[in-house]
Amino acid sequence: MHFAIFARYRGRERRRAEFVRRSAEALSTLEGAGEFSVVRVEDIAAEPDTPEGFVNATLALLAAGDWAIGLSCSHDSLNQAELVLPQRAKAGHVYVAAGEFSKELQASFTLLQFVLSKRTKEGREATSLVRSGLSQIEAADALGISKQAMSQRLQAAGWQAEQAGYQQAVSLWCRAAQSLR
Template structure:
């Protein structure tokens, strides 16, 4: 099981970004949805490592969050409210988000198996660094590719040539991200065994 604990960075000097985040992520495929747990922190539960990767990179793209991923068991049945959950995955997520606040890419993974957690952490950190350094134009091209548009369709939507779309995807590291997503999901799954 995976628990994501996400804390807004610099919240004392910034607007409250939790309400818009909760609205944006309301339809995410989760066992327990994102819910405000305290102040500027939200938490969610999923059993799917691909969902963890998707959400983590979405949060990285938003650039205002420290992301902790806790892996392990949870007390079942899960309570109706995410914040009432208990178990090692919740504890690991708490430790992870605290470590993420000091991490280079603001993301951290914790699990009972420290080596497996470190591997998943490294993969997510590399992906997070790739995504966080992407240009606005790169994000736009990647968003269209993620929706399944061809380069020709993306070019028409962006008002640029197909070759320019290709160049933006290359500069954005889109193909590396695809491979990295698969690797990160496999390593998260391994850490949950």
């Protein structure tokens, strides 16, 4: 069973190759995301180890906003994820090939992308700290704000919606993988 991510950079960086290489290195540090490799100047790919790593890497790419993302869960390897990504794929879009679960996964990632796209800088800071494992109190201390202000930032950033979408996406990927066994 292979989980695969294939992403094409659609941003405006002048030094695209360097940016894409650095992005692959950074994504490879996410737990369970696997080793991202540069496939072509604008393309990166990985076969994540876990459904959680798979969803974390996809969310990181969505949060960046400059990537078109192809995802697959199949008996095939990485090629399937590349094939699902149209040549003119748009930044911030996720294209999914996961059998009977494709539509539900597509919907989950579309909703997650919407939540991520509405975040302010402060919301991104707050959710990043909590996602990294800090409690709300620890994250508030790190930002120099009150616990109440932290709670308000997380609420405005759609943290609860992100967590619900994350759990749904992980669950759907697990079900997709089980259906292919």
